[in-house]
């Protein structure tokens with residue numbers, strides 16, 4: 001089959017197996033170029049098929065020589081339709097890990113369910129004995145509570161008052177004003193249920209109960225803060241409440257499991273083009289401005305650069321480097337005063353006629369296509385390809 005991108009709104013409904021494989025290979029090569037790190041050796045990643053989770057898995061495997069287990073929720077291919085990018089990334093990762101002599105195991109299932117947890121736990125018990133790191137990198141629009149069976153939805157809305165700002169259709173480059181109505185209390189509760197720390201804790205509880213988490217193990221979940229510009233839709237919005245919950249959960253778990261010497265951290269990462277961030281209003285426009293400025297300063301990073309730096313510079317040292325709230329900050333370059341000052345200046349003067357000058361829209365689009373295995377160098381898109 002010849003596969004072309006089919007973009008609908010903020011997602012692409014096709015994915016290219018060869019492009020996805022190349023993306024994984026290039027991330028592996030990046031890690032190998034930077035060199036080995038003395039990190040955990042048995043690593044479980046929840047949400048490791050794309051974005052920050054995949055970069056975490058690749059870093060663990062190829063910098064730490066770790067055995068990696070991944071749980072993600074991806075669509076498999078059919079005769080007529082490609083699978084999702086995460087499906088091909090995972091397939092490629094397993095092949096590449098195998099040829100490097102590394103054990104890797106991938107589960108495709110709902111991480112929120114008891115059934116998936118039981119399957120993963122059984123695998124760890126029978127094959128690894130215990131694990132020493134859990135990365136929690138799930139981004140999902142919904143979650144079924146495993147106890148009550150109720151479905152919760154996560155929304156991206158401001159709190160209390162409506163919020164108006166400029167947004168962009170990053171495919172056409174058309175700018176417009178968007179007004180978002182505030183989330184209801186039920187919507188905020190739903191967002192916290194889906195994107196907060198409840199499921200992260202359920203994983204840790206289950207592993208500790210079964211004595212499958214090594215003493216002194218580390219667990220990291222990912223968060224975002226961003227600039228004041230996006231506060232109403234992000235940090236002070238419904239998703240911000242979920243991130244506050246996630247961050248509080250890290251502190252709670254450290255207390256709860258201090259006898260196990262658990263090290264639970266949240267790492268605040270940089271704004272990047274991923275499937276999750278493309279869905280947030282206003283944020284893609286902010287990212288396009290940010291990319292232009294950070295690239296000009298030579299400090300732009302993608303997921304793999306962020307995660308390798310998180311381990312090498314912040315975690316794998318005598319004392320983990322944290323902020324006043326015990327959070328790891330790899331958004332430090334994004335939040336630099338000079339960077340944010342330029343973002344605000346650019347935001348104030350951008351309009352439909354000066355987009356090229358102010359935004360890195362081509363860079364945004366290019367990375368968006370790459371998420372799905374398109375626009376990847378050395379891939380022949382004219383070639384018939386097996387989509388299984």
Ligand SMILES: NC(=O)c1ccc[n+]([C@@H]2O[C@H](COP(=O)([O-])OP(=O)(O)OC[C@H]3O[C@@H](n4cnc5c(N)ncnc54)[C@H](O)[C@@H]3O)[C@@H](O)[C@H]2O)c1
Nearest residue numbers: 047049051052072073111139140222223224271272274276
């Ligand atoms: N993209 C950003 O700009 C950014 C910045 C900072 C922090 N973060 C955070 O990083 C984390 C990962 O986000 P991302 O941008 O890498 O997202 P992503 O969309 O690339 O990855 C999401 C992952 O979650 C998995 N997933 C979704 N639902 C699942 C389920 N029910 N069961 C199992 N797996 C499931 C997907 O399969 C995928 O592996 C999120 O917490 C996000 O808020 C993102």
